Structure formats: structure tokens, C-alpha cells
Amino acid sequence: MSDYYQILQKPLVTEKSTQMLAEGNWVSFRVNPQANKIQIKDAVEKIFSVTVTKVNTLIVPGKYRRFGRTLGHTKSWKKAMLRLKEGDKIELFEGA
Numbered sequence: 001m002s003d004y005y006q007i008l009q010k011p012l013v014t015e016k017s018t019q020m021l022a023e024g025n026w027v028s029f030r031v032n033p034q035a036n037k038i039q040i041k042d043a044v045e046k047i048f049s050v051t052v053t054k055v056n057t058l059i060v061p062g063k064y065r066r067f068g069r070t071l072g073h074t075k076s077w078k079k080a081m082l083r084l085k086e087g088d089k090i091e092l093f094e095g096a
Contacts, residue, residue: 004043007035011092012079021093025084031057033078040080051085 012028020026031040037055044052062074084090 004046007032007039007043008047011090013093017081018093020081025086025088026081027084027090027093028079028081031078031080033059033076035078035080037080041082044082048090050088050090052082053085054083056081 009030009032012030014028017026017028020028027044029040029044035043037057040057041052041055044050057078057080060077060079062076065072065074
């Protein structure tokens with residue numbers, strides 16, 4: 001995976017991620033399931049010009065959803081939480 005914009009799918013701006021940003025300078029992204037921690041770190045550093053000190057990833061399991069009488073299943077997806085160096089900021093998360 002060479003394209004950094006294919007690795008990072010979208011930023012996650014939730015109540016919990018906003019609290020993590022305020023307490024410990026953590027940001028969260030939905031990422032490509034095939035991407036590893038090194039690729040995720042490189043993508044964030046190149047796109048946003050920040051320094052990443054730690055990367056945590058997890059697979060968020062899909063949920064069962066009902067559509068009328070049929071039972072469906074949403075897809076599982078990968079989430080990455082990155083700790084930024086003290087003083088670094090990403091403008092996407094500051095305006096939230």
C-alpha cells in the first residue's frame with residue numbers, strides 16, 4: 001500500500017475520541033484493514049506533518065442489524081489510535 005490516502009479512510013470524531021485528545025493528545029482514524037502500524041504511522045506523519053509516538057490498532061467487530069424481517073450484519077473495520085508528540089496538533093480534530 002503506497003498511497004497514504006488509501007490507508008487513512010476517515011477521522012473518528014466521537015465523544016470518547018475528543019476526551020482522549022484533551023487528556024493525552026490521542027487522535028483516532030478508521031483505517032484500511034490491511035494496513036499495519038508502520039504504514040499507518042507513516043501516512044499520518046506525511047499527510048498532517050506531525051510526529052507520532054505510539055500507535056494502537058484494533059478490529060471493531062460488525063454488529064447484527066435488522067432490516068424488516070431479515071437479519072443483516074455490518075462489516076468489521078479497523079480503528080487506529082495514535083498518540084502525537086507533545087505540542088503537535090491536527091486541525092481536523094481541534095474544530096470538533
